[in-house]
Amino acid sequence: MDYQGFFKESLARLRDEGNYRVFADLERHLGEFPKATFRKDGAERDVTIWCSNDYLGMGQHPDVLAAMHSALDRSGAGAGGTRNISGTTHDHVELEAELADLHGKEAALLFTSGYVSNWATLGTLGAKIPGLVILSDALNHASMIEGIRHSRARCMVWKHNDLADLEAKLAELPQDTPKLIAFESVYSMDGDIAPIEEICDLADKYNAMTYIDEVHAVGMYGPRGGGVAEREGLMQRIDIIEGTLGKAFGVVGGYITGSAELIDFVRSFASGFIFTTALPPHVAAGAVASIRHLKQSDAERQGQQDRVAQLRARLDEIGIGHIPNPSHIIPVMVGDPVKCKYISDRLMADHGIYIQPINYPTVPKGTERLRITPSPVHTAEDMDRLVGALKSLWGECKLARQPIAAQ
Numbered sequence: 001m002d003y004q005g006f007f008k009e010s011l012a013r014l015r016d017e018g019n020y021r022v023f024a025d026l027e028r029h030l031g032e033f034p035k036a037t038f039r040k041d042g043a044e045r046d047v048t049i050w051c052s053n054d055y056l057g058m059g060q061h062p063d064v065l066a067a068m069h070s071a072l073d074r075s076g077a078g079a080g081g082t083r084n085i086s087g088t089t090h091d092h093v094e095l096e097a098e099l100a101d102l103h104g105k106e107a108a109l110l111f112t113s114g115y116v117s118n119w120a121t122l123g124t125l126g127a128k129i130p131g132l133v134i135l136s137d138a139l140n141h142a143s144m145i146e147g148i149r150h151s152r153a154r155c156m157v158w159k160h161n162d163l164a165d166l167e168a169k170l171a172e173l174p175q176d177t178p179k180l181i182a183f184e185s186v187y188s189m190d191g192d193i194a195p196i197e198e199i200c201d202l203a204d205k206y207n208a209m210t211y212i213d214e215v216h217a218v219g220m221y222g223p224r225g226g227g228v229a230e231r232e233g234l235m236q237r238i239d240i241i242e243g244t245l246g247k248a249f250g251v252v253g254g255y256i257t258g259s260a261e262l263i264d265f266v267r268s269f270a271s272g273f274i275f276t277t278a279l280p281p282h283v284a285a286g287a288v289a290s291i292r293h294l295k296q297s298d299a300e301r302q303g304q305q306d307r308v309a310q311l312r313a314r315l316d317e318i319g320i321g322h323i324p325n326p327s328h329i330i331p332v333m334v335g336d337p338v339k340c341k342y343i344s345d346r347l348m349a350d351h352g353i354y355i356q357p358i359n360y361p362t363v364p365k366g367t368e369r370l371r372i373t374p375s376p377v378h379t380a381e382d383m384d385r386l387v388g389a390l391k392s393l394w395g396e397c398k399l400a401r402q403p404i405a406a407q
Contacts, residue, residue, distance in 0.1 A: 018336075019360050026039075036049055059250030068283070068285055070285065078280055079278035082276060095110060096110055099257055103243075107262075108256065111256075112252075114254035115143040116276065121242065123150040132154075135170065138157050138160045156172075167206075180210075183210075189362065191327040191329030192325045209239040216329070225294040225295060240256055300376050337360065340357040343370065357370065
């Protein structure tokens with residue numbers, strides 16, 4: 001086999017389809033989020049980022065930076081190894097206690113990313129609980145799907161947010177069959193939110209555990225930033241709450257929270273935890289500072305929600321279609337991979353606006369989009385430039401406009 005030829009042909013096909021991923025070379029400006037420097041072909045220019053998952057700008061918050069600097073000066077750069085050998089530091093212990101408190105749980109467990117926390121936890125539970133059947137929402141994140149697949153447990157996929165389909169599948173199983181319902185709170189591509197209370201009702205009725213991925217919700221919702229489950233008063237009804245430190249909290253890492261026994265079980269059996277070098281202490285310290293700040297400050301959340309409402313209204317005024325949803329994510333629909341990539345490139349080249357195109361396989365073909373995430377620190381001038389640029393490019397690409405009544 002001509003291996004290199006195979007790679008080349010596969011990549012060429014991706015480019016022809018408009019689905020080849022290009023990573024922008026960006027350098028964020030300290031204290032000036034969402035501003036960054038973009039570098040390409042030896043040239044550089046200032047740009048404004050409109051698609052960051054650092055939803056609240058906490059990656060630049062003075063409290064977070066001060067905590068990280070302090071931990072570097074106190075403990076150095078690395079954790080020293082895996083948690084079970086030499087890498088558990090006091091910063092990890094402190095962060096896990098902070099996370100357990102955030103979600104009203106007995107214990108928490110840190111991982112190196114949200115992807116790993118989903119993969120390792122679902123993989124471990126599916127492999128170790130005899131006869132476990134995992135009921136997975138059809139739009140669950142790739143990390144959840146990979147964890148379930150890795151576990152080799154039986155998986156039943158239920159239609160996205162469809163309670164009738166979920167109940168029909170639960171009803172097929174004997175009452176004494178171990179079951180786990182796995183779903184997300186905020187789905188990152190469409191921005192819709194799961195019917196959490198109704199899912200919990202079904203879990204109680206059919207004796208199932210519940211596993212919720214709150215990565216796009218922690219820090220963003222609830223009086224202390226505990227996520228949608230906190231906002232709706234449902235945290236105690238969820239067996240496992242999974243989240244990330246890499247989005248609204250502004251650093252990196254993932255975690256799960258739950259009962260002391262469940263967390264100890266995953267800690268003891270999950271290879272994705274046992275054999276992975278621990279997060280650096282300064283990252284854990286920064287996360288603690290971010291979580292503590294957002295537990296007592298609602299200003300960032302309110303500012304972000306205001307910007308989202310403003311941008312949605314501005315898009316409606318110029319007839320640019322976006323998926324209506326109750327979350328902070330604004331999916332602006334293009335529906336063509338080549339045009340989606342073209343608009344993204346032109347926004348960067350001509351207007352200094354960075355919005356990454358979202359094409360297949362992240363979303364189904366025909367639903368290509370620009371995924372916009374306004375932050376509390378985007379200015380009125382930033383928004384004027386974005387709306388004006390989109391209006392111009394929509395006309396140039398001959399994309400359909402929608403009347404306000406259709407939004």
